[in-house]
Amino acid sequence: MRWSQNFIPTLREDPADAEVISHKLLLRAGLIRQLGSGIYSYLPMAQRIALKIMQILREEMNRIGGQEFYLPALHPAEIWKESGRWDAIGADMFRLKDRKDADMCLGMTHEEIFTAIARHELRSYKQLPQVWYQIQVKFRDEPRPKSGLMRLRTFIMKDAYSFDVDAAGLDRSFEDQREAYKRIFGRCGIQFAIVEASSGAMGGSASNEFVARTDAGEDLIATCSACGYAANLEKATSRLGLIKDLVGPDAPEEFPTPGVRTIEDLIKFPGGAKAENQIKTLVYMVTVQRMKMELGSRDDHILETPAIVLLRGDDHLQETKLLDALVRMGSFAIGVRPARAEEIRALFGANAGSLGAVKINRSNELIQKIRREIAEFPNTSDYILDTVDLIVVADQTLRGRRNMTTGANKDDHHLRGVDVERDIHIDRWADLRGVNAGESCPRCESGTLDVYKAMEIGHIFKLGTKYSESMGATVLTPDGKPTPIVMGSYGIGVERIITAAIEQNHDENGIIWPKSISPFDCIVTVTNMKDAALRETGDKAYKDLQRAGLDVLLDDRDERAGVKFKDADLIGIPYRITIGKKVADGVVELFDRKTKTSEEVKLSEIVSRVQSLALAGL
RNA sequence: CGGGGCGUAGCACAGCCUGGUAGUGCGCUCGGUUUGGGACCGAGAGGUCGGAGGUUCGAAUCCUCUCGCCCCGACCA
The missing domain is CATH 3.30.930.10 (Bira Bifunctional Protein; Domain 2)
Structure with a gap:
């Protein structure tokens, strides 16, 4: 391909809309142009790739x-x-x-x-x-x-x-x-x-x-x-150390916690608890798709139903894990979202900072109350009345924990001395917590997670x-x-x-294509097209390389050498054969885009040299 | 869907607050000088100021609506 006759619209400056490096380089190297949001035209160089x-x-x-x-x-x-x-x-x-x-x-x-x-x-x-x-x-x-x-x-x-x-x-x-x-x-x-x-x-x-x-x-x-x-x-997942809890009281004890809204607040509150001794109570709305598949008839319903998620106070929920756990329960869940404040209020009669799962009982009047209150929500699907079911899903790190502190479902009150398995009805144990860097590897003895x-x-x-x-x-x-x-x-x-x-192969000058997917194996850069000797030498090298089966780009534009070098670097062709002054001595320069090193090669040997390099793996 | 930002020449931007003949750099065209890492001098071409409506003697500029794009978050079987 002769550059002068091909469409490779390189840009000198970074386009304003591009943020990540690959986006900038795709535009600057003349590979793509945007048609709309998330819609791009692939120009000839991109199509080759x-x-x-x-x-x-x-x-x-x-x-x-x-x-x-x-x-x-x-x-x-x-x-x-x-x-x-x-x-x-x-x-x-x-x-x-x-x-x-x-x-x-x-x-x-x-x-x-x-x-x-x-x-x-x-x-x-x-x-x-x-x-x-x-x-x-x-x-x-x-x-x-x-x-x-x-x-x-x-x-x-x-x-x-x-x-x-x-x-x-x-x-x-x-x-x-x-x-x-x-x-x-x-x-x-x-x-x-x-x-x-x-x-x-x-x-x-x-x-x-x-x-x-x-x-x-x-x-x-x-x-x-x-x-x-x-x-x-x-x-x-990660491997966590076991926590030994002190023996707690025979039953949870309610205590006033005015102004306490967060895990952090309760740590600082006199008579509060460390984060690892708190139970974090989250409320999620689960989108459920119900498909009744009977011969000759189908009946699909999409609806939302609330779920309670319990984690250790210092853990955070990994939402995808919650969704996976719900699917494993056979719930036909297709999505989850945090419940809105007014939904939480309606479900618990308390605000988000004071929630707890102790003594949630599906058959008592609480459910009736929930149903009545949900029914009063605007924008709530009718289906929810049939399916209110406060599923409680707990992270497995809470197994066996006792003497824990959690909300009392009453604003400004908490419960202490909670024994998770004794005091909370848990429908499902699951791995729900997001892991943190630095925790121990779940597979081996010695490693930590990055x-x-x-x-x-x-x-x-x-x-x-x-x-x-x-x-x-x-x-x-x-x-x-x-x-x-x-x-x-x-x-x-x-x-x-x-x-x-x-993203993985670039430097400050542009793209560095892996040889296997580069639009061209090499580029022949004629430093001065006004010099007939250089022009003819470049043309011959171009044809010889092509005959050897290589994809060659000939930069035959009437541009200064500096511009051509910059463009060649930008578009990232692995090897550049520079046709310059030393042609008089029968020598050209072979530049390696990746290592930025160059060697002088006799004109007579350039084809075999490039061939061996271009075919030598990555 | 929530929050923020931006639409002015091919590209990057200024002008808008405080209304009064639309600008700068790069790129492009022509002439000349240059010629190994994005040259220099001179002369040019190129814009419905995203769109519609309104206010005004007068709108790129003020107001309303609308379309599009970017970023953060939510979301992403």
């Missing part, structure tokens, strides 16, 4: 037996209604109507569509396993698109789906994908980690998240340097039979019985790879 990444994705998917499809991005609503996700997903899905006023949507993922093919065409266990994938655009109406290509509303994803006859088969397919992902990110030059992650409210028995460490990331990862344990904070920021670049799920059951995708087993296909789902965001590659 994307194509290289997609080629790696294809090679590695094909290597594990994957077959490439191309499915529609436009979906009729019916298929999403079948799986229940039309209602479950909400505002994240782009929805539209066709001319006949039928509901449609733009696909945000393709479990339903692939499953629809599987259920029609896969009949026998003999046809399994199957590994199907595509590289295709996805649409998600993100609440907050941000950071250039990091969080988009339309983006390219490689999504793969595995279909197995049983869990053991899924385990093998999952492992294949895991290995493929390791090769893919490795080949793309990304430093990544595999972490335990929440499977989310949509179910699935296991999932691994692939993350790239970068301060621009939105995920927090806890990791142990001693044993390699790594987990998303949504899932991470917490760093990272961005999600891939996610693999064991879906199980969620979609095959709801959509009726079954095969016959050897003994002739229908069994739901056991599925897995595996995604990689192409733009996320681009973003992570830049």
